[in-house]
Amino acid sequence: MAYTAEQLAGNCAFLTSIRFLAGQTRSMFDAGPRLARLLASHQRWLLTQTAYALHLEYDPRDPTSGFTAVRLTGRITAHKVASRNTVLAFIEELYTYRFIAHTPGDERRRPRHFEPATVSHQAMFAWIHANLAALDLLDGGERAAVFQANPSLMRLVQPRIARHCLEDAGWREPPAQVALFLWTEAGGLVVDNFMARMEPEDTEAGKFLVGRVETRALAADFMMSRTHLQRLLAKAAQRGCVGWHDEPRKTHLWISRDFVEEYCAWQAVKFAYVDEAFEWAKARIDALAG
Template structure:
Protein backbone atom coordinates (compact mmCIF):
# COMPACT_ATOMS: atom_id res chain seq x y z
CA UNK A 1 0.00 0.00 0.00
CA UNK A 2 1.51 3.34 -1.02
CA UNK A 3 2.32 5.74 1.80
CA UNK A 4 1.48 3.20 4.49
CA UNK A 5 3.20 0.98 7.04
CA UNK A 6 1.41 -2.28 7.84
CA UNK A 7 -1.95 -0.80 6.94
CA UNK A 8 -1.34 2.58 8.58
CA UNK A 9 -2.12 5.22 5.96
CA UNK A 10 0.42 8.01 6.46
CA UNK A 11 -1.36 10.45 4.16
CA UNK A 12 -4.68 10.13 5.99
CA UNK A 13 -2.96 10.42 9.36
CA UNK A 14 -1.33 13.69 8.36
CA UNK A 15 -4.50 15.12 6.80
CA UNK A 16 -6.38 14.15 9.94
CA UNK A 17 -4.13 16.46 11.97
CA UNK A 18 -3.97 19.43 9.58
CA UNK A 19 -6.13 21.59 11.83
CA UNK A 20 -3.73 21.21 14.74
CA UNK A 21 -0.57 23.23 15.24
CA UNK A 22 2.57 21.75 13.67
CA UNK A 23 4.06 20.56 16.94
CA UNK A 24 0.72 19.11 18.07
CA UNK A 25 0.60 17.14 14.83
CA UNK A 26 4.14 15.92 15.47
CA UNK A 27 3.33 14.82 19.01
CA UNK A 28 0.19 13.01 17.85
CA UNK A 29 2.03 11.24 15.05
CA UNK A 30 4.73 10.09 17.44
CA UNK A 31 2.07 8.75 19.76
CA UNK A 32 0.31 6.89 16.95
CA UNK A 33 3.54 5.34 15.69
CA UNK A 34 4.56 4.21 19.18
CA UNK A 35 2.45 1.09 18.72
CA UNK A 36 4.37 0.04 15.61
CA UNK A 37 7.85 -1.43 15.80
CA UNK A 38 9.23 0.40 12.77
CA UNK A 39 12.76 0.22 14.18
CA UNK A 40 12.85 -3.56 14.47
CA UNK A 41 15.40 -5.28 12.22
CA UNK A 42 14.09 -6.72 8.97
CA UNK A 43 16.62 -9.08 7.45
CA UNK A 44 15.95 -8.29 3.81
CA UNK A 45 14.96 -4.65 4.12
CA UNK A 46 17.61 -3.59 6.60
CA UNK A 47 20.48 -4.78 4.43
CA UNK A 48 19.21 -2.87 1.41
CA UNK A 49 18.65 0.29 3.45
CA UNK A 50 22.12 0.15 5.01
CA UNK A 51 23.71 -0.20 1.57
CA UNK A 52 21.83 2.80 0.19
CA UNK A 53 22.95 5.30 2.83
CA UNK A 54 25.08 8.12 1.44
CA UNK A 55 25.96 10.38 4.36
CA UNK A 56 28.91 12.58 5.23
CA UNK A 57 31.61 11.00 7.37
CA UNK A 58 33.22 12.92 10.21
CA UNK A 59 36.46 13.05 8.25
CA UNK A 60 34.73 14.50 5.19
CA UNK A 61 33.01 17.14 7.27
CA UNK A 62 36.13 18.17 9.17
CA UNK A 63 38.01 18.48 5.88
CA UNK A 64 35.29 20.52 4.17
CA UNK A 65 36.37 24.15 3.84
CA UNK A 66 32.73 25.25 4.25
CA UNK A 67 32.06 23.25 7.41
CA UNK A 68 32.90 26.16 9.69
CA UNK A 69 30.06 28.07 8.03
CA UNK A 70 27.66 25.29 9.07
CA UNK A 71 28.97 25.32 12.63
CA UNK A 72 28.49 29.10 12.84
CA UNK A 73 24.97 28.72 11.45
CA UNK A 74 24.14 26.15 14.14
CA UNK A 75 25.65 28.36 16.86
CA UNK A 76 23.46 31.26 15.79
CA UNK A 77 20.36 29.09 15.64
CA UNK A 78 21.15 27.72 19.09
CA UNK A 79 21.19 31.28 20.36
CA UNK A 80 17.71 31.73 18.93
CA UNK A 81 16.55 28.60 20.76
CA UNK A 82 17.99 30.00 23.98
CA UNK A 83 16.17 33.29 23.53
CA UNK A 84 12.90 31.41 22.94
CA UNK A 85 13.27 29.26 26.05
CA UNK A 86 16.34 29.97 28.21
CA UNK A 87 15.74 27.40 30.93
CA UNK A 88 14.98 24.60 28.49
CA UNK A 89 17.92 25.52 26.24
CA UNK A 90 20.28 25.21 29.20
CA UNK A 91 19.56 21.46 29.16
CA UNK A 92 21.86 21.33 26.13
CA UNK A 93 24.34 23.90 27.45
CA UNK A 94 26.72 21.46 29.13
CA UNK A 95 27.85 18.22 27.56
CA UNK A 96 26.69 16.08 30.47
CA UNK A 97 23.18 17.53 30.27
CA UNK A 98 23.21 17.17 26.49
CA UNK A 99 23.92 13.45 26.82
CA UNK A 100 21.29 13.07 29.56
CA UNK A 101 18.65 14.93 27.56
CA UNK A 102 19.25 13.11 24.29
CA UNK A 103 19.32 9.72 26.00
CA UNK A 104 16.16 10.37 28.00
CA UNK A 105 14.27 11.47 24.90
CA UNK A 106 15.50 8.45 22.95
CA UNK A 107 14.31 6.11 25.69
CA UNK A 108 10.86 7.65 25.45
CA UNK A 109 10.70 7.14 21.68
CA UNK A 110 11.94 3.56 22.05
CA UNK A 111 9.09 2.59 24.37
CA UNK A 112 7.59 -0.79 23.46
CA UNK A 113 4.12 -1.42 24.96
CA UNK A 114 4.96 -5.14 24.96
CA UNK A 115 7.81 -4.47 27.38
CA UNK A 116 6.70 -2.55 30.51
CA UNK A 117 10.32 -1.95 31.53
CA UNK A 118 11.10 -0.07 28.30
CA UNK A 119 10.73 3.67 27.79
CA UNK A 120 11.92 6.63 29.82
CA UNK A 121 12.17 5.49 33.43
CA UNK A 122 14.64 6.45 36.13
CA UNK A 123 16.08 2.94 36.11
CA UNK A 124 16.58 2.82 32.34
CA UNK A 125 18.14 6.28 32.12
CA UNK A 126 20.41 5.64 35.10
CA UNK A 127 21.54 2.32 33.67
CA UNK A 128 22.37 3.69 30.25
CA UNK A 129 24.14 6.82 31.53
CA UNK A 130 26.17 5.20 34.31
CA UNK A 131 27.27 2.40 31.96
CA UNK A 132 29.24 5.02 30.04
CA UNK A 133 30.35 6.91 33.17
CA UNK A 134 28.67 10.12 32.03
CA UNK A 135 27.07 10.85 35.41
CA UNK A 136 26.38 9.23 38.77
CA UNK A 137 23.04 7.73 39.78
CA UNK A 138 22.33 10.69 42.07
CA UNK A 139 23.05 13.15 39.26
CA UNK A 140 20.66 11.33 36.94
CA UNK A 141 17.89 11.29 39.54
CA UNK A 142 18.41 14.99 40.29
CA UNK A 143 18.24 15.72 36.56
CA UNK A 144 14.92 13.88 36.23
CA UNK A 145 13.55 15.74 39.25
CA UNK A 146 14.56 19.05 37.69
CA UNK A 147 12.86 18.17 34.40
CA UNK A 148 9.69 17.23 36.26
CA UNK A 149 9.76 20.32 38.49
CA UNK A 150 9.95 22.65 35.50
CA UNK A 151 7.33 20.59 33.64
CA UNK A 152 9.59 19.62 30.79
CA UNK A 153 8.46 16.04 31.39
CA UNK A 154 5.29 14.54 32.83
CA UNK A 155 4.23 11.16 34.14
CA UNK A 156 2.77 8.95 31.46
CA UNK A 157 -1.01 8.96 32.05
CA UNK A 158 -1.96 6.03 34.26
CA UNK A 159 1.61 5.49 35.47
CA UNK A 160 1.54 7.87 38.44
CA UNK A 161 1.41 5.03 40.98
CA UNK A 162 2.91 2.22 38.95
CA UNK A 163 6.43 0.85 39.04
CA UNK A 164 8.47 1.43 37.05
CA UNK A 165 7.11 4.95 36.64
CA UNK A 166 7.32 6.18 33.06
CA UNK A 167 7.94 9.75 31.98
CA UNK A 168 7.23 11.45 28.69
CA UNK A 169 8.30 14.82 27.27
CA UNK A 170 5.95 17.78 27.46
CA UNK A 171 4.91 19.48 24.22
CA UNK A 172 7.55 22.19 24.70
CA UNK A 173 10.24 19.51 24.97
CA UNK A 174 9.03 17.80 21.79
CA UNK A 175 9.20 21.15 20.05
CA UNK A 176 12.72 21.90 21.29
CA UNK A 177 14.10 18.50 20.24
CA UNK A 178 12.45 18.70 16.84
CA UNK A 179 13.92 22.18 16.34
CA UNK A 180 17.38 21.02 17.38
CA UNK A 181 17.43 18.22 14.80
CA UNK A 182 15.88 20.47 12.17
CA UNK A 183 18.59 23.14 12.50
CA UNK A 184 21.34 20.50 12.46
CA UNK A 185 19.94 19.17 9.19
CA UNK A 186 19.70 22.71 7.83
CA UNK A 187 23.37 23.22 8.70
CA UNK A 188 24.24 20.10 6.71
CA UNK A 189 22.16 21.37 3.78
CA UNK A 190 24.44 24.41 3.58
CA UNK A 191 27.29 22.11 2.56
CA UNK A 192 25.69 20.41 -0.41
CA UNK A 193 22.46 22.25 -1.17
CA UNK A 194 20.46 19.31 0.16
CA UNK A 195 16.85 19.30 1.31
CA UNK A 196 17.18 17.36 4.56
CA UNK A 197 15.55 20.03 6.72
CA UNK A 198 12.60 20.46 4.36
CA UNK A 199 12.03 16.70 4.16
CA UNK A 200 12.21 16.39 7.95
CA UNK A 201 9.76 19.28 8.37
CA UNK A 202 7.34 17.64 5.93
CA UNK A 203 7.72 14.20 7.55
CA UNK A 204 7.72 14.75 11.34
CA UNK A 205 7.24 11.05 12.07
CA UNK A 206 10.88 10.60 11.03
CA UNK A 207 11.72 11.76 14.54
CA UNK A 208 10.94 8.33 15.98
CA UNK A 209 13.70 6.83 13.87
CA UNK A 210 16.22 9.66 13.68
CA UNK A 211 16.60 10.90 17.25
CA UNK A 212 17.20 7.57 19.05
CA UNK A 213 19.82 6.62 16.45
CA UNK A 214 21.67 9.91 16.93
CA UNK A 215 21.49 9.65 20.71
CA UNK A 216 22.71 6.05 20.81
CA UNK A 217 25.65 6.62 18.48
CA UNK A 218 26.74 9.80 20.25
CA UNK A 219 26.56 8.19 23.68
CA UNK A 220 28.45 5.08 22.62
CA UNK A 221 31.21 6.86 20.68
CA UNK A 222 33.96 8.13 22.97
CA UNK A 223 35.03 10.57 20.25
CA UNK A 224 31.83 12.53 20.96
CA UNK A 225 31.12 11.45 24.53
CA UNK A 226 34.54 12.64 25.71
CA UNK A 227 35.35 16.00 24.06
CA UNK A 228 39.00 16.88 23.38
CA UNK A 229 40.80 18.76 26.14
CA UNK A 230 40.38 22.33 24.90
CA UNK A 231 36.69 21.80 24.16
CA UNK A 232 36.05 19.85 27.36
CA UNK A 233 37.09 22.75 29.59
CA UNK A 234 34.03 24.62 28.33
CA UNK A 235 31.56 21.84 27.60
CA UNK A 236 31.77 20.03 30.94
CA UNK A 237 30.90 23.24 32.81
CA UNK A 238 27.49 24.76 33.43
CA UNK A 239 26.40 26.87 30.44
CA UNK A 240 29.82 26.34 28.84
CA UNK A 241 28.22 25.31 25.57
CA UNK A 242 26.36 28.62 25.40
CA UNK A 243 29.62 30.50 25.84
CA UNK A 244 31.31 28.59 23.02
CA UNK A 245 28.29 29.06 20.75
CA UNK A 246 28.41 32.78 21.45
CA UNK A 247 32.07 33.02 20.46
CA UNK A 248 31.70 30.81 17.37
CA UNK A 249 28.62 32.71 16.18
CA UNK A 250 30.37 36.08 16.53
CA UNK A 251 33.85 35.28 15.25
CA UNK A 252 34.91 36.46 11.81
CA UNK A 253 36.78 33.74 9.86
CA UNK A 254 37.96 36.34 7.37
CA UNK A 255 39.55 38.42 10.13
CA UNK A 256 42.37 36.19 11.31
CA UNK A 257 45.77 37.24 12.52
CA UNK A 258 48.57 34.95 13.66
CA UNK A 259 46.19 32.04 14.22
CA UNK A 260 43.57 34.14 16.04
CA UNK A 261 39.94 34.80 15.10
CA UNK A 262 38.42 38.06 16.28
CA UNK A 263 35.26 37.61 18.36
CA UNK A 264 34.77 41.24 19.30
CA UNK A 265 33.76 43.06 22.43
CA UNK A 266 32.87 40.80 25.35
CA UNK A 267 31.48 42.18 28.60
CA UNK A 268 31.66 39.37 31.13
CA UNK A 269 29.03 40.89 33.42
CA UNK A 270 26.46 41.17 30.61
CA UNK A 271 27.33 37.78 29.12
CA UNK A 272 27.05 36.02 32.48
CA UNK A 273 23.68 37.63 33.18
CA UNK A 274 22.49 36.74 29.70
CA UNK A 275 23.27 33.04 30.20
CA UNK A 276 22.08 32.95 33.83
CA UNK A 277 25.50 32.04 35.19
CA UNK A 278 27.68 33.72 37.78
CA UNK A 279 30.17 36.29 36.56
CA UNK A 280 32.86 34.71 38.73
CA UNK A 281 32.29 31.34 37.08
CA UNK A 282 32.55 32.88 33.61
CA UNK A 283 35.70 34.82 34.48
CA UNK A 284 37.37 31.70 35.86
CA UNK A 285 36.38 29.77 32.76
CA UNK A 286 37.89 32.40 30.47
CA UNK A 287 41.01 32.67 32.62
CA UNK A 288 41.65 28.92 32.36
CA UNK A 289 41.03 29.02 28.62
CA UNK A 290 43.44 31.94 28.28
CA UNK A 291 46.13 30.01 30.15
CA UNK A 292 45.80 27.25 27.55
CA UNK A 293 45.95 29.76 24.71
CA UNK A 294 42.40 29.03 23.55
CA UNK A 295 41.24 32.63 23.97
CA UNK A 296 42.82 35.98 24.71
CA UNK A 297 42.31 39.71 24.53
CA UNK A 298 43.59 42.25 22.04
CA UNK A 299 43.47 44.98 24.66
CA UNK A 300 45.17 43.73 27.80
CA UNK A 301 44.63 44.58 30.61
CA UNK A 302 41.12 45.94 29.89
CA UNK A 303 40.04 42.56 28.48
CA UNK A 304 37.09 43.56 26.33
CA UNK A 305 38.05 42.65 22.73
CA UNK A 306 38.28 38.86 22.66
CA UNK A 307 39.95 36.53 20.20
CA UNK A 308 39.66 32.76 19.90
CA UNK A 309 42.54 30.61 18.68
CA UNK A 310 42.55 28.81 15.36
CA UNK A 311 43.67 25.66 17.17
CA UNK A 312 40.59 25.72 19.38
CA UNK A 313 38.29 26.31 16.41
CA UNK A 314 39.85 23.41 14.50
CA UNK A 315 39.55 21.09 17.50
CA UNK A 316 35.95 22.15 18.10
CA UNK A 317 35.10 21.69 14.41
CA UNK A 318 36.57 18.17 14.34
CA UNK A 319 34.56 17.28 17.44
CA UNK A 320 31.35 18.73 16.01
CA UNK A 321 31.96 16.75 12.83
CA UNK A 322 31.49 13.52 14.80
CA UNK A 323 27.98 14.54 15.87
CA UNK A 324 27.03 16.00 12.50
CA UNK A 325 28.06 12.75 10.80
CA UNK A 326 25.75 10.80 13.10
CA UNK A 327 22.92 13.26 12.43
CA UNK A 328 23.37 12.86 8.68
CA UNK A 329 23.67 9.07 8.88
CA UNK A 330 20.54 8.77 11.03
CA UNK A 331 18.54 10.99 8.69
CA UNK A 332 19.63 9.16 5.53
CA UNK A 333 19.01 5.78 7.17
CA UNK A 334 15.53 6.77 8.38
CA UNK A 335 14.60 8.37 5.05
CA UNK A 336 15.66 5.27 3.12
CA UNK A 337 13.82 2.98 5.53
CA UNK A 338 10.57 4.93 5.27
CA UNK A 339 10.78 5.11 1.49
CA UNK A 340 11.30 1.34 1.31
CA UNK A 341 8.41 0.65 3.68
CA UNK A 342 6.11 2.99 1.77
CA UNK A 343 6.53 1.13 -1.53
Protein backbone atom coordinates in the same frame (compact mmCIF):
# COMPACT_ATOMS: atom_id res chain seq x y z
CA MET B 1 25.52 8.83 1.06
CA ALA B 2 26.02 10.41 4.48
CA TYR B 3 29.14 12.41 5.28
CA THR B 4 31.82 10.89 7.48
CA ALA B 5 33.28 12.89 10.36
CA GLU B 6 36.60 13.07 8.48
CA GLN B 7 34.91 14.46 5.37
CA LEU B 8 33.10 17.11 7.39
CA ALA B 9 36.17 18.18 9.39
CA GLY B 10 38.16 18.46 6.16
CA ASN B 11 35.53 20.52 4.34
CA CYS B 12 36.53 24.18 4.21
CA ALA B 13 32.86 25.19 4.26
CA PHE B 14 32.11 23.24 7.47
CA LEU B 15 32.92 26.20 9.68
CA THR B 16 30.01 28.05 8.04
CA SER B 17 27.71 25.21 9.10
CA ILE B 18 29.08 25.34 12.65
CA ARG B 19 28.50 29.07 12.86
CA PHE B 20 25.00 28.71 11.41
CA LEU B 21 24.08 26.12 14.06
CA ALA B 22 25.55 28.34 16.78
CA GLY B 23 23.25 31.13 15.65
CA GLN B 24 20.26 28.77 15.60
CA THR B 25 21.12 27.55 19.09
CA ARG B 26 21.10 31.14 20.27
CA SER B 27 17.63 31.63 18.82
CA MET B 28 16.44 28.50 20.64
CA PHE B 29 17.91 29.85 23.86
CA ASP B 30 16.08 33.15 23.44
CA ALA B 31 12.83 31.25 22.86
CA GLY B 32 13.20 29.09 25.97
CA PRO B 33 16.27 29.87 28.12
CA ARG B 34 15.72 27.32 30.87
CA LEU B 35 15.05 24.47 28.46
CA ALA B 36 17.95 25.45 26.19
CA ARG B 37 20.34 25.22 29.13
CA LEU B 38 19.67 21.48 29.19
CA LEU B 39 21.86 21.24 26.09
CA ALA B 40 24.40 23.82 27.25
CA SER B 41 26.79 21.46 29.03
CA HIS B 42 27.90 18.21 27.50
CA GLN B 43 26.78 16.05 30.42
CA ARG B 44 23.26 17.49 30.23
CA TRP B 45 23.25 17.13 26.44
CA LEU B 46 23.98 13.42 26.80
CA LEU B 47 21.36 13.04 29.56
CA THR B 48 18.71 14.90 27.56
CA GLN B 49 19.28 13.08 24.29
CA THR B 50 19.38 9.68 25.99
CA ALA B 51 16.21 10.33 28.01
CA TYR B 52 14.33 11.45 24.91
CA ALA B 53 15.53 8.42 22.95
CA LEU B 54 14.34 6.08 25.71
CA HIS B 55 10.90 7.67 25.48
CA LEU B 56 10.72 7.19 21.70
CA GLU B 57 11.89 3.59 22.01
CA TYR B 58 9.05 2.66 24.39
CA ASP B 59 7.36 -0.64 23.52
CA PRO B 60 3.92 -1.11 25.17
CA ARG B 61 4.56 -4.88 25.18
CA ASP B 62 7.63 -4.36 27.37
CA PRO B 63 6.80 -2.50 30.61
CA THR B 64 10.50 -2.14 31.43
CA SER B 65 11.17 -0.14 28.23
CA GLY B 66 10.76 3.61 27.82
CA PHE B 67 11.98 6.55 29.88
CA THR B 68 12.23 5.47 33.50
CA ALA B 69 14.72 6.48 36.17
CA VAL B 70 16.20 2.97 36.20
CA ARG B 71 16.61 2.83 32.41
CA LEU B 72 18.21 6.27 32.14
CA THR B 73 20.50 5.63 35.10
CA GLY B 74 21.60 2.30 33.66
CA ARG B 75 22.42 3.65 30.23
CA ILE B 76 24.20 6.77 31.50
CA THR B 77 26.26 5.15 34.28
CA ALA B 78 27.34 2.36 31.93
CA HIS B 79 29.31 4.99 29.99
CA LYS B 80 30.45 6.86 33.12
CA VAL B 81 28.73 10.08 31.97
CA ALA B 82 27.15 10.82 35.36
CA SER B 83 26.48 9.23 38.74
CA ARG B 84 23.14 7.73 39.75
CA ASN B 85 22.46 10.71 42.04
CA THR B 86 23.17 13.17 39.22
CA VAL B 87 20.76 11.34 36.92
CA LEU B 88 18.00 11.32 39.56
CA ALA B 89 18.53 15.02 40.29
CA PHE B 90 18.34 15.73 36.56
CA ILE B 91 15.02 13.88 36.24
CA GLU B 92 13.67 15.76 39.27
CA GLU B 93 14.65 19.07 37.67
CA LEU B 94 12.93 18.14 34.40
CA TYR B 95 9.79 17.19 36.32
CA THR B 96 9.83 20.30 38.52
CA TYR B 97 10.00 22.63 35.51
CA ARG B 98 7.38 20.55 33.66
CA PHE B 99 9.63 19.56 30.79
CA ILE B 100 8.50 15.99 31.47
CA ALA B 101 5.43 14.46 33.11
CA HIS B 102 4.41 11.05 34.37
CA THR B 103 2.86 8.95 31.66
CA PRO B 104 -0.90 8.97 32.36
CA GLY B 105 -1.81 6.04 34.59
CA ASP B 106 1.79 5.54 35.72
CA GLU B 107 1.71 7.90 38.71
CA ARG B 108 1.51 5.03 41.23
CA ARG B 109 3.06 2.23 39.18
CA ARG B 110 6.58 0.88 39.21
CA PRO B 111 8.54 1.40 37.12
CA ARG B 112 7.20 4.92 36.71
CA HIS B 113 7.42 6.14 33.13
CA PHE B 114 8.01 9.72 32.05
CA GLU B 115 7.20 11.44 28.79
CA PRO B 116 8.35 14.81 27.38
CA ALA B 117 6.03 17.80 27.48
CA THR B 118 4.95 19.45 24.24
CA VAL B 119 7.59 22.17 24.63
CA SER B 120 10.28 19.49 24.93
CA HIS B 121 9.09 17.75 21.76
CA GLN B 122 9.18 21.08 19.92
CA ALA B 123 12.69 21.87 21.16
CA MET B 124 14.10 18.49 20.13
CA PHE B 125 12.49 18.75 16.70
CA ALA B 126 13.95 22.25 16.29
CA TRP B 127 17.41 21.02 17.30
CA ILE B 128 17.45 18.21 14.73
CA HIS B 129 15.99 20.50 12.06
CA ALA B 130 18.74 23.07 12.72
CA ASN B 131 21.46 20.41 12.44
CA LEU B 132 20.02 19.17 9.14
CA ALA B 133 19.80 22.74 7.83
CA ALA B 134 23.47 23.22 8.75
CA LEU B 135 24.35 20.11 6.72
CA ASP B 136 22.29 21.41 3.80
CA LEU B 137 24.57 24.46 3.63
CA LEU B 138 27.42 22.17 2.58
CA ASP B 139 25.77 20.68 -0.49
CA GLY B 140 22.51 22.47 -1.17
CA GLY B 141 20.60 19.44 0.13
CA GLU B 142 16.98 19.34 1.27
CA ARG B 143 17.33 17.39 4.51
CA ALA B 144 15.68 20.07 6.65
CA ALA B 145 12.76 20.48 4.24
CA VAL B 146 12.20 16.71 4.07
CA PHE B 147 12.34 16.44 7.86
CA GLN B 148 9.89 19.32 8.24
CA ALA B 149 7.48 17.71 5.79
CA ASN B 150 7.80 14.25 7.38
CA PRO B 151 7.78 14.72 11.16
CA SER B 152 7.36 10.95 11.62
CA LEU B 153 11.08 10.69 10.79
CA MET B 154 11.74 12.03 14.29
CA ARG B 155 10.90 8.69 15.92
CA LEU B 156 13.61 6.97 13.87
CA VAL B 157 16.23 9.71 13.65
CA GLN B 158 16.60 10.93 17.24
CA PRO B 159 17.20 7.61 19.04
CA ARG B 160 19.79 6.61 16.46
CA ILE B 161 21.68 9.90 16.90
CA ALA B 162 21.50 9.65 20.69
CA ARG B 163 22.70 6.04 20.82
CA HIS B 164 25.61 6.55 18.45
CA CYS B 165 26.75 9.74 20.18
CA LEU B 166 26.58 8.15 23.65
CA GLU B 167 28.49 5.05 22.55
CA ASP B 168 31.24 6.91 20.65
CA ALA B 169 34.00 8.11 22.96
CA GLY B 170 35.02 10.55 20.22
CA TRP B 171 31.86 12.51 20.96
CA ARG B 172 31.17 11.43 24.54
CA GLU B 173 34.58 12.63 25.73
CA PRO B 174 35.42 15.99 24.10
CA PRO B 175 39.08 16.87 23.48
CA ALA B 176 40.84 18.86 26.21
CA GLN B 177 40.29 22.41 24.96
CA VAL B 178 36.63 21.77 24.10
CA ALA B 179 36.02 19.90 27.36
CA LEU B 180 37.18 22.95 29.28
CA PHE B 181 34.01 24.72 28.14
CA LEU B 182 31.59 21.87 27.48
CA TRP B 183 31.85 20.12 30.85
CA THR B 184 30.90 23.35 32.65
CA GLU B 185 27.46 24.81 33.28
CA ALA B 186 26.33 26.89 30.28
CA GLY B 187 29.76 26.42 28.66
CA GLY B 188 28.17 25.37 25.39
CA LEU B 189 26.28 28.65 25.21
CA VAL B 190 29.53 30.56 25.65
CA VAL B 191 31.23 28.65 22.81
CA ASP B 192 28.19 29.11 20.56
CA ASN B 193 28.28 32.84 21.27
CA PHE B 194 31.94 33.08 20.29
CA MET B 195 31.50 30.91 17.18
CA ALA B 196 28.52 32.89 15.94
CA ARG B 197 30.35 36.20 16.43
CA MET B 198 33.84 35.35 15.22
CA GLU B 199 34.98 36.62 11.84
CA PRO B 200 36.55 33.79 9.78
CA GLU B 201 37.91 36.26 7.24
CA ASP B 202 39.29 38.58 9.92
CA THR B 203 42.17 36.53 11.27
CA GLU B 204 45.74 37.09 12.35
CA ALA B 205 48.52 34.67 13.33
CA GLY B 206 46.27 31.79 14.31
CA LYS B 207 43.55 33.91 15.91
CA PHE B 208 39.96 34.71 15.00
CA LEU B 209 38.53 37.98 16.24
CA VAL B 210 35.35 37.67 18.31
CA GLY B 211 34.92 41.33 19.23
CA ARG B 212 33.80 43.09 22.36
CA VAL B 213 32.84 40.77 25.22
CA GLU B 214 31.33 42.19 28.40
CA THR B 215 31.55 39.41 30.96
CA ARG B 216 28.89 40.92 33.23
CA ALA B 217 26.34 41.18 30.41
CA LEU B 218 27.23 37.78 28.92
CA ALA B 219 26.94 36.03 32.29
CA ALA B 220 23.57 37.64 32.97
CA ASP B 221 22.41 36.73 29.48
CA PHE B 222 23.15 33.04 30.03
CA MET B 223 21.95 32.94 33.66
CA MET B 224 25.40 32.09 35.03
CA SER B 225 27.53 33.84 37.63
CA ARG B 226 30.03 36.40 36.38
CA THR B 227 32.70 34.81 38.59
CA HIS B 228 32.11 31.42 36.96
CA LEU B 229 32.42 32.95 33.48
CA GLN B 230 35.57 34.89 34.37
CA ARG B 231 37.20 31.76 35.80
CA LEU B 232 36.26 29.83 32.68
CA LEU B 233 37.78 32.46 30.40
CA ALA B 234 40.89 32.69 32.60
CA LYS B 235 41.44 28.92 32.32
CA ALA B 236 40.86 29.06 28.57
CA ALA B 237 43.35 31.95 28.27
CA GLN B 238 45.97 29.97 30.21
CA ARG B 239 45.65 27.19 27.65
CA GLY B 240 45.79 29.63 24.75
CA CYS B 241 42.22 28.90 23.61
CA VAL B 242 41.21 32.56 23.91
CA GLY B 243 42.87 35.84 24.69
CA TRP B 244 42.37 39.56 24.87
CA HIS B 245 43.55 42.22 22.46
CA ASP B 246 43.52 44.89 25.12
CA GLU B 247 45.16 43.60 28.28
CA PRO B 248 44.55 44.46 31.06
CA ARG B 249 41.12 45.92 30.24
CA LYS B 250 39.95 42.64 28.70
CA THR B 251 37.08 43.77 26.52
CA HIS B 252 37.99 42.56 23.00
CA LEU B 253 38.37 38.80 22.67
CA TRP B 254 40.03 36.49 20.18
CA ILE B 255 39.70 32.72 19.87
CA SER B 256 42.55 30.53 18.65
CA ARG B 257 42.53 28.74 15.31
CA ASP B 258 43.65 25.56 17.13
CA PHE B 259 40.56 25.69 19.35
CA VAL B 260 38.23 26.31 16.40
CA GLU B 261 39.75 23.40 14.44
CA GLU B 262 39.50 21.08 17.47
CA TYR B 263 35.90 22.15 18.07
CA CYS B 264 34.96 21.62 14.41
CA ALA B 265 36.54 18.15 14.37
CA TRP B 266 34.58 17.23 17.50
CA GLN B 267 31.32 18.63 16.13
CA ALA B 268 31.93 16.68 12.92
CA VAL B 269 31.48 13.43 14.88
CA LYS B 270 27.95 14.42 15.91
CA PHE B 271 27.04 15.89 12.53
CA ALA B 272 28.09 12.65 10.81
CA TYR B 273 25.74 10.70 13.07
CA VAL B 274 22.93 13.18 12.39
CA ASP B 275 23.44 12.79 8.64
CA GLU B 276 23.68 8.98 8.86
CA ALA B 277 20.53 8.73 10.99
CA PHE B 278 18.60 10.94 8.61
CA GLU B 279 19.67 8.99 5.52
CA TRP B 280 18.92 5.67 7.25
CA ALA B 281 15.48 6.80 8.45
CA LYS B 282 14.55 8.31 5.08
CA ALA B 283 15.52 5.08 3.29
CA ARG B 284 13.31 3.09 5.66
CA ILE B 285 10.34 5.43 5.17
CA ASP B 286 10.83 5.39 1.39
CA ALA B 287 10.99 1.58 1.36
CA LEU B 288 7.75 1.30 3.29
CA ALA B 289 6.06 3.83 1.00
CA GLY B 290 7.30 2.06 -2.11
